[in-house]
Amino acid sequence: MEAVIENKTVSGKANLEVFSSTLQELAAGDRDIVVVTSDSRGSGKLVPFGQKFPKQIVEIGIAEQNLVGVAAGLASAGKKAFAVSPACFLTARALEQIKNDVAYSDNPVKLIGISAGVSYGALGSTHHSLHDFAVLRAINNLTVVAPADNYETAEAIKLAAAFDKPIYLRFGKKNMPDLNAVDDVPFEFGKGRIIREGNDVAFMATGETVHPALQAAQQLEEENNIQATVISMHTIKPLDYELLASTANKCKAIITVEEHSVYGGLGEACASFLLQNGIANPFKIVGIPDEYTVTGSQNEIFNHYGITANGLANNALALMKKITSEL
Amino acid sequence: MKETQNSGEISDPPLGDGGLAEKSIEYRKNILKYIYNANAGHTGGSLSCIDVLNVLYNHVMNTNPENFTSPDRDRYIQSKGHSVEALFVVLADKGFFPESDLETLCKYKSHYIGHPTKKVNGIEQNTGALGHGLPISAGIALAAKLDSKKFRVFTLLGDGELPEGSNWEAALTASHYKLDNLCAIIDNNKLQITGPTSEVCNTEPIDVKFESFGWSVRHVDGHDLNALKETFDDLPFNEGKPSLVIAHTIKGKGVSYMENTVKWHHGVPNEKQYHDALTELDNAMMTIPDDF
Numbered sequence: 122m123e124a125v126i127e128n129k130t131v132s133g134k135a136n137l138e139v140f141s142s143t144l145q146e147l148a149a150g151d152r153d154i155v156v157v158t159s160d161s162r163g164s165g166k167l168v169p170f171g172q173k174f175p176k177q178i179v180e181i182g183i184a185e186q187n188l189v190g191v192a193a194g195l196a197s198a199g200k201k202a203f204a205v206s207p208a209c210f211l212t213a214r215a216l217e218q219i220k221n222d223v224a225y226s227d228n229p230v231k232l233i234g235i236s237a238g239v240s241y242g243a244l245g246s247t248h249h250s251l252h253d254f255a256v257l258r259a260i261n262n263l264t265v266v267a268p269a270d271n272y273e274t275a276e277a278i279k280l281a282a283a284f285d286k287p288i289y290l291r292f293g294k295k296n297m298p299d300l301n302a303v304d305d306v307p308f309e310f311g312k313g314r315i316i317r318e319g320n321d322v323a324f325m326a327t328g329e330t331v332h333p334a335l336q337a338a339q340q341l342e343e344e345n346n347i348q349a350t351v352i353s354m355h356t357i358k359p360l361d362y363e364l365l366a367s368t369a370n371k372c373k374a375i376i377t378v379e380e381h382s383v384y385g386g387l388g389e390a391c392a393s394f395l396l397q398n399g400i401a402n403p404f405k406i407v408g409i410p411d412e413y414t415v416t417g418s419q420n421e422i423f424n425h426y427g428i429t430a431n432g433l434a435n436n437a438l439a440l441m442k443k444i445t446s447e448l
Numbered sequence: 449m450k451e452t453q454n455s456g457e458i459s460d461p462p463l464g465d466g467g468l469a470e471k472s473i474e475y476r477k478n479i480l481k482y483i484y485n486a487n488a489g490h491t492g493g494s495l496s497c498i499d500v501l502n503v504l505y506n507h508v509m510n511t512n513p514e515n516f517t518s519p520d521r522d523r524y525i526q527s528k529g530h531s532v533e534a535l536f537v538v539l540a541d542k543g544f545f546p547e548s549d550l551e552t553l554c555k556y557k558s559h560y561i562g563h564p565t566k567k568v569n570g571i572e573q574n575t576g577a578l579g580h581g582l583p584i585s586a587g588i589a590l591a592a593k594l595d596s597k598k599f600r601v602f603t604l605l606g607d608g609e610l611p612e613g614s615n616w617e618a619a620l621t622a623s624h625y626k627l628d629n630l631c632a633i634i635d636n637n638k639l640q641i642t643g644p645t646s647e648v649c650n651t652e653p654i655d656v657k658f659e660s661f662g663w664s665v666r667h668v669d670g671h672d673l674n675a676l677k678e679t680f681d682d683l684p685f686n687e688g689k690p691s692l693v694i695a696h697t698i699k700g701k702g703v704s705y706m707e708n709t710v711k712w713h714h715g716v717p718n719e720k721q722y723h724d725a726l727t728e729l730d731n732a733m734m735t736i737p738d739d740f
Contacts, residue, residue: 187617194587
């Protein structure tokens with residue numbers, strides 16, 4: 122499917138809302154598109170979808186294992202099934218269905234994890250998904266995507282609808298500004314987007330953390346004369362190894378940023394590739410540490426763990442200082 | 449050619465009764481042959497469900513190698529995936545693959561492993577973890593309803609897998625969406641790996657539970673080929689309701705020393721036991737009346 126570059130100008134909405142509006146556009150011309158929900162059409166911004174396409178929405182009730190199993194059956198019979206459920210429940214409670222019924226059986230279900238990461242904030246750890254990248258990366262035959270902005274979200278949904286393999290996409294519910302890429306390369310799974318270029322440090326970020334990474338890069342330039350690259354590594358698997366290697370060759374230090382445990386996500390995926398290829402830039406993984414997650418809103422949790430312009434800039438400064446002291 | 453109750457366009461000609469009875473014995477001999485050869489397999493459960501599979505594939509479903517890519521074919525999902533040897537010998541007999549392929553059962557790099565996979569022609573879904581067949585089957589049946597297609601979906605569950613909660617989630621969905629094109633069959637052999645199902649986790653009364661979930665339920669002797677045929681010929685039991693067939697079966701059926709014995713859940717016969725079993729099945733073949 123052709124990517125639509127002009128959609129880059131869509132801005133300011135929650136990625137979840139863009140997911141819903143894009144899906145409505147697609148469903149109007151494709152009766153095989155079916156949304157499967159677990160009492161989650163409200164939190165998935167899918168109430169309008171259900172009103173417009175009542176024959177293309179399947180309500181399962183609060184039963185995530187069944188949600189994924191039914192979606193696998195629908196997909197095996199030719200339906201473009203979008204299984205929509207909070208990321209925390211979808212990828213933990215229904216993990217065996219994702220592993221067996223979707224990935225292993227190669228049923229091209231589109232697994233949509235809504236309100237991902239710590240989007241649910243003060244609702245607490247039951248509602249957080251800080252494990253999804255880790256567990257899903259370890260499952261063969263599954264593409265894992267976390268779009269950063271409205272443009273990436275719209276393009277990812279269009280591509281997912283036509284994708285003939287299992288895929289997981291996760292979205293947050295915070296309003297996201299547009300992040301314009303430095304080039305007009307069409308959005309593609311497995312190809313990171315370069316949002317900003319600089320030769321000192323690189324931020325490899327994903328999902329809703331790309332924006333604070335960009336703010337950190339701007340702050341580093343203004344306050345410290347440090348030039349930072351920012352990449353939206355929207356596809357966690359398959360990872361864009363080519364872009365990772367070229368960025369590591371260009372920049373002195375690498376910082377990965379994700380709304381996920383520091384274990385098993387984007388950071389460790391990057392570290393694994395770099396180390397096994399003898400690329401040993403100073404390197405830092407920023408995410409949610411392995412502890413009882415602090416309570417608070419998404420913004421407060423981000424602030425607490427340094428997923429902010431200041432926090433990320435400080436990490437960059439620390440790595441640059443290390444490089445300078447070693448010279 | 450007999451018209452089946454569904455699309456009917458691509459159905460097999462029905463076999464005579466005698467053909468089915470002989471097939472059941474041949475299937476049992478092949479199950480034992482390939483399990484003995486592989487030194488692995490789920491013997492007891494394969495022998496308990498083989499008569500159901502015989503009737504489904506040779507009398508009920510319009511599923512064969514020629515129509516297997518047709519969107520209108522009937523689907524069979526084996527939720528109790530561990531009894532895959534029963535499915536393999538039926539699929540081989542139907543011509544989905546050469547029977548000699550089964551000589552590689554459980555061998556290095558073989559597609560013929562201890563649970564169903566789509567790498568094997570004729571298999572619809574990868575199964576093996578229990579409690580997965582009913583949700584997937586409900587999804588396929590729902591797709592048929594959404595597309596106004598006439599095909600039917602059959603899924604075979606073991607009685608031992610009923611405690612898996614996903615079964616009951618899917619049982620709700622099937623009745624909520626009035627999936628009368630879905631038929632679940634319970635191979636109710638009443639034994640599981642630890643012992644009697646009633647002692648491991650009592651799921652009785654199964655019929656009352658499913659009826660209360662909105663299903664239409666029938667009991668049948670799971671080794672009575674005519675009774676099985678009559679039962680499946682009556683599908684759907686009630687319009688607007690999913691159908692459940694509780695097939696009362698005997699684990700290890702057909703080999704007297706295996707029958708109703710827990711150790712044959714995945715026991716493999718030694719050479720003497722194997723030949724004794726074949727002798728018993730050959731003798732059973734001799735007793736099939738000519739006019740049956």
